[in-house]
Amino acid sequence: MIGSKFVKSALVSASVLALAACSGSEPADTGTLVLHRGNNAEPLSLDPHRASGTWENNIIGDMFMGLFTEDPNGEPVPGIAESWTTSEDGLTWTFSLREANWSDGEPVTASDFVFAWRRISNPDTGAPYVSLLFPIAGVEQSSRGEIDPSEIGVRAIDERTLEVTLVNPAPYLPGLLTHYTTFPMPDHVIAEHGDEWIRPENIQTNGAFRLVDWRTNNYVHLVRNEQFFDNANTCLDEVYFYPTVDNSAAGRRVRNGELDLNMEFPGQQLEFLRREIPDYVRVHPFMGTVYFSINTTMDQFSDPQVRNALGMAIDREFIANEILRAGQPPAYAFVPPGVANYDSGVRASWADIPVEERRETAREILEAAGYGPDNPFRFEYAYRATGDNPRIAPVVQNDWSAIADWVQPELIVSDTQIHYDNLRAGAFEVADGGWIADYNDAYNFLFLAEFRSVPMNYPRYNNPDYDALVTAANSEQDLERRSAMMAEAEQMMIDDMPFIPIVYYVNKNLVSPRVTGWEDNLVNIHRSRYLCFADAETDAG
Amino acid sequence: MFAFVLRRLLVAIPTIIVITAVAFFMMKVAPGGPFDLERPMPEEIRERLLAEYGLDQPVWKQYIDYMAGLVQGDFGPSLKFLDKDVAELIGEGLPVSLMIGALAMLVAVVLGTFLGAIAALRQNTSGDFAVMSFAMIGVSIPPLVMGPILALVLGVYMGIFPTGGLNYSRFGLSVLVLPVITLALPQIAIIARLMRASMIEVIRSNYIRTARAKGLSASAVIIRHALRAAVLPLVSYLGPASAAVISGSLVIERVFQLPGMGAYFVDAALQRDYTLVMGVVVVYASLIIILNLVADVIYSILNPRVSYDS
Numbered sequence: 053m054i055g056s057k058f059v060k061s062a063l064v065s066a067s068v069l070a071l072a073a074c075s076g077s078e079p080a081d082t083g084t085l086v087l088h089r090g091n092n093a094e095p096l097s098l099d100p101h102r103a104s105g106t107w108e109n110n111i112i113g114d115m116f117m118g119l120f121t122e123d124p125n126g127e128p129v130p131g132i133a134e135s136w137t138t139s140e141d142g143l144t145w146t147f148s149l150r151e152a153n154w155s156d157g158e159p160v161t162a163s164d165f166v167f168a169w170r171r172i173s174n175p176d177t178g179a180p181y182v183s184l185l186f187p188i189a190g191v192e193q194s195s196r197g198e199i200d201p202s203e204i205g206v207r208a209i210d211e212r213t214l215e216v217t218l219v220n221p222a223p224y225l226p227g228l229l230t231h232y233t234t235f236p237m238p239d240h241v242i243a244e245h246g247d248e249w250i251r252p253e254n255i256q257t258n259g260a261f262r263l264v265d266w267r268t269n270n271y272v273h274l275v276r277n278e279q280f281f282d283n284a285n286t287c288l289d290e291v292y293f294y295p296t297v298d299n300s301a302a303g304r305r306v307r308n309g310e311l312d313l314n315m316e317f318p319g320q321q322l323e324f325l326r327r328e329i330p331d332y333v334r335v336h337p338f339m340g341t342v343y344f345s346i347n348t349t350m351d352q353f354s355d356p357q358v359r360n361a362l363g364m365a366i367d368r369e370f371i372a373n374e375i376l377r378a379g380q381p382p383a384y385a386f387v388p389p390g391v392a393n394y395d396s397g398v399r400a401s402w403a404d405i406p407v408e409e410r411r412e413t414a415r416e417i418l419e420a421a422g423y424g425p426d427n428p429f430r431f432e433y434a435y436r437a438t439g440d441n442p443r444i445a446p447v448v449q450n451d452w453s454a455i456a457d458w459v460q461p462e463l464i465v466s467d468t469q470i471h472y473d474n475l476r477a478g479a480f481e482v483a484d485g486g487w488i489a490d491y492n493d494a495y496n497f498l499f500l501a502e503f504r505s506v507p508m509n510y511p512r513y514n515n516p517d518y519d520a521l522v523t524a525a526n527s528e529q530d531l532e533r534r535s536a537m538m539a540e541a542e543q544m545m546i547d548d549m550p551f552i553p554i555v556y557y558v559n560k561n562l563v564s565p566r567v568t569g570w571e572d573n574l575v576n577i578h579r580s581r582y583l584c585f586a587d588a589e590t591d592a593g
Numbered sequence: 594m595f596a597f598v599l600r601r602l603l604v605a606i607p608t609i610i611v612i613t614a615v616a617f618f619m620m621k622v623a624p625g626g627p628f629d630l631e632r633p634m635p636e637e638i639r640e641r642l643l644a645e646y647g648l649d650q651p652v653w654k655q656y657i658d659y660m661a662g663l664v665q666g667d668f669g670p671s672l673k674f675l676d677k678d679v680a681e682l683i684g685e686g687l688p689v690s691l692m693i694g695a696l697a698m699l700v701a702v703v704l705g706t707f708l709g710a711i712a713a714l715r716q717n718t719s720g721d722f723a724v725m726s727f728a729m730i731g732v733s734i735p736p737l738v739m740g741p742i743l744a745l746v747l748g749v750y751m752g753i754f755p756t757g758g759l760n761y762s763r764f765g766l767s768v769l770v771l772p773v774i775t776l777a778l779p780q781i782a783i784i785a786r787l788m789r790a791s792m793i794e795v796i797r798s799n800y801i802r803t804a805r806a807k808g809l810s811a812s813a814v815i816i817r818h819a820l821r822a823a824v825l826p827l828v829s830y831l832g833p834a835s836a837a838v839i840s841g842s843l844v845i846e847r848v849f850q851l852p853g854m855g856a857y858f859v860d861a862a863l864q865r866d867y868t869l870v871m872g873v874v875v876v877y878a879s880l881i882i883i884l885n886l887v888a889d890v891i892y893s894i895l896n897p898r899v900s901y902d903s
Binding site for chain 1: 625635636685745748749752756846850
């Protein structure tokens with residue numbers, strides 16, 4: 053038993069090296085279509101219940117399919133669900149499943165969904181993302197160990213009929229059901245292999261591809277799943293995902309033709325890349341917001357006016373155009389534009405006033421709050437040492453100091469893990485952060501300001517009126533009325549400014565012009581089954 | 594000699610225990626934990642995870658449990674790579690680092706010794722200046738700069754080599770060329786400088802003059818007598834240098850996107866993957882101890898004046 057796994061994996065690695073040394077460069081079979089995707093980071097887990105990153109989503113969504121799935125534009129379309137009905141109160145959804153198989157030929161049944169949803173609701177699974185399923189009746193209680201997972205609101209009426217009971221009507225359910233936390237799981241495989249089911253030698257999938265190899269920090273290798281119900285329309289035979297942590301290095305690999313695409317590039321290289329490889333550069337609005345949290349529990353920041361003063365002093369256009377430089381839109385609201393069924397028109401009341409005038413106002417507010425040369429306004433701004441954050445920090449420090457010389461922000465930098473540990477514990481004054489939505493609905497942003505979301509509600513914003521309005525909106529089935537209620541809530545929150553919105557994210561992809569079927573979209577999800585190569589398509593057509 | 598090696602190996606055991614203890618407790622002192630993520634998880638789930646990995650226990654007990662597992666060869670599960678064990682991760686990463694590092698050291702030793710010897714024998718000629726300028730450049734330009742330059746020129750612009758990854762089935766062994774060159778360059782430079790200095794000293798020594806006086810051919814004097822003595826300082830350098838090079842270079846691994854040990858070392862520490870940090874520390878410490886021992890043994894074989902058997 054001593055280190056047997058170590059010995060085994062070392063032997064495998066060593067023999068691969070030896071094989072490679074013998075065979076030299078062996079050209080791949082020219083008939084197979086292989087896509088090489090730069091995927092930003094190493095997946096920490098491919099188990100849909102243990103994953104939590106967008107880069108993991110890219111792989112998991114190629115291997116598995118839930119009731120709904122994304123179309124090339126990232127919009128939810130039926131996946132394993134063929135049709136569905138909704139009860140009058142909007143709380144019970146009944147899905148008819150299409151005929152579909154796991155990669156070993158076993159049928160995908162309603163009980164595979166029931167099994168998966170009970171598994172993720174079981175606190176022993178340790179699923180970090182179970183909260184996404186809280187709209188399903190009983191999941192929240194089950195994840196706390198208050199009820200048995202078998203009591204959650206999902207049941208298999210027969211092999212191909214699934215009934216789901218919700219806590220509130222949730223018109224965004226189709227979008228939510230595209231998320232990997234809701235995917236079915238092969239009950240028969242997990243029963244046999246337990247936690248080892250995710251290994252390439254054990255795993256069975258129901259999506260367009262299946263896992264054949266996974267080398268840590270090297271690549272994840274998927275091949276076509278012949279049993280996939282829509283296999284006939286899948287172009288690619290194989291997909292490699294590479295953990296391209298260094299974006300500049302990944303850019304070189306794309307330019308050298310080693311990668312067909314990479315899902316990120318450094319913002320400050322935009323102009324250079326547009327000049328060198330204009331056909332590759334794709335920049336598009338993304339479903340996320342960069343924001344600062346203000347700790348509302350501190351006396352200093354309990355006054356919404358003071359929080360607004362901090363918010364209005366920041367020159368977002370400068371940050372967007374001079375620092376980030378990849379077309380990030382300046383943010384004056386929390387929910388980014390383009391989110392489904394939500395045309396809010398929400399904006400901070402001072403958004404259209406020039407920043408110099410806003411700083412004047414900020415000074416008046418702070419003076420009225422008792423600050424001045426004799427009582428300087430001192431606070432700490434904590435930021436992460438990663439990405440663009442260290443370049444934004446001195447800019448906002450300068451923006452705040454420009455209110456008056458007695459406004460004295462101090463910069464505190466820390467590693468990501470420490471930063472979030474502090475935010476979770478409420479041990480901060482003002483801190484940076486970002487939110488990228490998990491599904492395309494305004495509620496996936498607005499819930500962050502609900503008081504029950506503490507500690508994810510880092511500012512500890514506590515406004516019962518806001519909470520009541522968001523809850524009421526979630527019970528509203530009429531989409532327009534729901535949108536109006538949520539907009540009212542968002543305006544209420546923005547006026548109180550527990551979060552300072554800075555900019556909205558954009559997605560920055562490098563995609564070889566050889567790749568076809570790629571559509572820029574808001575969720576930045578691009579399933580490999582829609583992708584192909586220009587030369588291959590001409591051959592086929 | 595055998596007794597010496599045995600004694601050194603026995604001393605290594607308490608050394609490793611001290612190193613692991615220091616690493617373990619320092620790591621626990623660092624703020625933040627493995628489950629403090631960008632998106633916080635529900636408190637109940639977090640507590641269960643902490644309990645599952647024994648992180649709710651007192652630190653001294655965690656250390657004893659960890660060492661008890663380690664003695665049985667169990668490095669434990671990774672706290673971040675949720676589908677893999679630490680032993681498996683190291684089993685995947687170590688061979689890659691070992692191979693790239695060993696190739697780089699091989700290239701560096703062969704070229705460095707050769708260049709250094711040439712420079713010494715042609716002291717103060719244009720050949721000497723050329724080698725020393727090259728060595729100066731090699732030492733001064735860090736791999737973080739050299740790597741991307743080589744990748745751009747030999748990869749993107751000239752299209753000769755792949756610029757990253759380790760996909761043998763696609764590119765064969767050509768994926769190794771750029772990382773090995775980048776890693777070897779500074780070592781070639783250091784070894785050439787060491788070799789030159791020590792060679793100059795040796796060829797001025799009495800016994801070389803004696804060998805010449807005996808009428809031995811120039812090549813015999815250099816190869817059989819001078820070279821053997823001149824590589825001695827090199828051997829003491831190569832022990833720790835090899836350990837550093839083959840245990841994985843984060844810079845090389847990032848620039849060329851290679852799946853080696855260097856990334857584990859840094860990422861695991863930053864992400865508070867306690868078990869992986871410990872696994873890497875144990876492996877790294879063992880490597881340094883073993884390679885230093887090997888260097889000492891080789892030293893005693895090459896240098897008849899050194900004997901470890903008292």
